[in-house]
Amino acid sequence: MVIADMIKILIEHLSLQYSDGKESLRDINLEIPANEITVLFGPAGGGKSSLLRIFNRLNDLADVKLISGKVLMDDTDILDPKLDVISLRRRVGMVFARPVVLPMSIRSNLTYGLELAGEKQETKLNEAVERSLVQAALWDEVKDRLDEPAVSLSGGQQQRLCLARSLVLKPEVILLDEPTSGLDPISTGKVEASLHDLKQTYTIVLVPHSVQQAARVSDFAGFFLQGELIEKGIGKELFINPKDKRTEDYIMGRFG
């Protein structure tokens, strides 16, 4: 099955186990196509978030007992213990379930990562701030108050700021872990709409907060159940005509 011209991330026989034996992944084989929205969905505890956190090696912070298999982003071996994780994280941005803005101004939330990356020129910082806010559909709402504390924004605005914060570093891949779970339908709509524009430039991997969202936004989808990838395929086909009984049951709302 040809999914896209280019595969951005290739996952082969990936298995993961945490020390406390909690969530794990078993023998995952998946291709994340470039410049598409890939949706990883399924009931809680299925390993979707764990997989996301492998892509930017954020699982380094967790107590991982065992990890095996292969994860390649272009030619980069993501699981390589010698990999420069800092530069990996600049290539792979992440947005979390709850909007977490850093306790500083709106502007500083965006320039934080850039300054860490060594960018000092004021004009370039300003450009990047504007570009990322426009991309996250937030610019018009905050352009006159960039120096106000980021916590003064509403929940939906905060989450779009978080999206902008990951975009400001010009990553190649954006990971979104239930980015709209705390948002109202209007804010959710705004985030989903900006994702649609963003895929022209970025590869997007999304863990949706509902099956409906999965069906709405996915170009490509994978169904996860208890650490296993049950089914994968082109979004429209998978949601209309799932091949596996368990996928169908979940989509129809018979469990989960």
Place this chain on the structure above:
Amino acid sequence: MAALHRQGKIYINPGSSDLRLTRQKIGFGCLSLITLVTVIPILAVVIYILIKGLPAISWTFLSTFPFDGVKQGGIFPAIIGTFYLTLGTAIFSVPLGIGAAIYLSEYAPENRWTRMIRIAIINLAGIPSVVYGLFGLGLFVIFLKFGTSILAGSLTLSIMTLPVIISTAEEALRAVPQSFRVVSISVGATRWQTIRRIVLPQSLPGIITGVILGLERAAGETAPILFTAASFFLPRLPNSFLDPTMALPYHLFVISTQVPGMPVKIQYGTALVLIVFVLGMNLIATTIRSRARAHRQW
């Protein structure tokens, strides 16, 4: 039986809100009485010392040396000595204490080793101060040959202060939401950059509060400096950190117990200065904490 009885009562009188309201009032009354009982002695001590000590306070009292076998004159060298000792304690205990707290909160894994360190810190805080004094005498004064000096006294006070600083600083660091760290790391910060740019600035008010509370204890202690730094009377200020010094708490101890015919006014005057010194530090700590709480963005 008692539980059954209570249950029965509520069941029989489901609407007896009067009774419950009365009980609640009695309960609150008892609690406020207990609070009052604890506050009264503190107020009494402060007011008593104010009344007895205030007449002694004058610029001369604060800025001159004692004479006539310390029965007359001021307490200037004791004030300066306590200032030196507190400063010396800060120099040693603040970097060490904050460093240890950062290690425990940000780097150390949860295992038997770190649990042991934590238990040790808690127990250190419970050791009587005179034991620290004896330890300081053995280690710093005699073994390391620092002699009775500001250096030996500061180091002894530092050991005593460290547990307070470490545990309050660790608590302040841990209060910073974990999600800030995760976000910072996810945009390409190292662990240390995250600590320096996010965690430390956010926890700084809490850390400073802990530091001041620890130093305040050091400033008021007598026993640890008894054998390590303090001197009964010195005709001049210490020239270096290897000189002994006079200090407020020790001076108060001496003039209250060792000098026959000591004017009561000077005793209470000295006590007042010491209390103002310590409560003043406390006030600064409280102000920093409440200001930071008001401005906190999480």
